Amino acid sequence: NMALAQMKLKNEAEAIEELRKAININPGFKPAHDTLLSIFIKADNRYEARETLQEMIKKFGKRPELMNIQCRLLSIDGFNKQAITECQQAVLTSTQFPDNYIYLAQSLKDSDQEGESEKTLLHAARKFPKSEFVQWATGQLYLRKQNYPVAQKYFLKASAADAKSSRALFGLGESTVELGNYAEALDYYERACKIDPNLRDGILTAAAKLRQKKEESWAKKLSQESLLCK
DSSP: OHHHHHHHTTOHHHHHHHHHHHHHHOTTOHHHHHHHHHHHHHTTOHHHHHHHHHHHHHHHOOOHHHHHHHHHHHHHTTOHHHHHHHHHHHHHHOSSOTHHHHHHHHHHHHTTOHHHHHHHHHHHHHHOTTOHHHHHHHHHHHHHTTOHHHHHHHHHHHHHHOTTOHHHHHHHHHHHHHTTOHHHHHHHHHHHHHHOGGGHHHHHHHHHHHHHTTOHHHHHHHHHHHHTOO
16 A cells, blocks of 8 residues: 555655565565556566566466566567567467467567468467457568558458557558559558657658659658648
């Protein structure tokens, strides 16, 4: 309770100290561990989050929610070998976290296991058709492979899963502009930047590509659109 009070006062260091005291008194008191982990995750202190997670897994077992967080942290921090092992276990532990597949696929890709990475993504895309994250990630895969019709298909599924996903709309813009449907792409870019103004630079990059293709009129329209991303 002292820690929670310190958190309300935005005294993070003091809250952490009180939580560590609570854990020392009662190592099995899970709410103290959960709160400590939430502080580190919110602060993006991934080292402390990983350390806390390891202690929690030792004490409380390989719970799906803990395995999910561990898979994500190991993957985004580039501990590829460990991430592959832990994410595979996370996938086997529970099917309720589709993002485990995405982080597993990313770690496989970063380990130069492109074939396994692609298999993992495609399996996830079939298994979780209504997951925006999974469908978007699969769209990104095909965008990198320059298979724009298939990329567009997955971005459409991602957008259907979450109509407010700016990254899905932006992916639709990227794939559609490559297919030469500039008016449609402009609409996607416009909708994306209304949700996330930080996409301005990406739209300017698309405009530059159109200039290289001598599509000056559409390049100008995209540049004008980027100025509306506020």
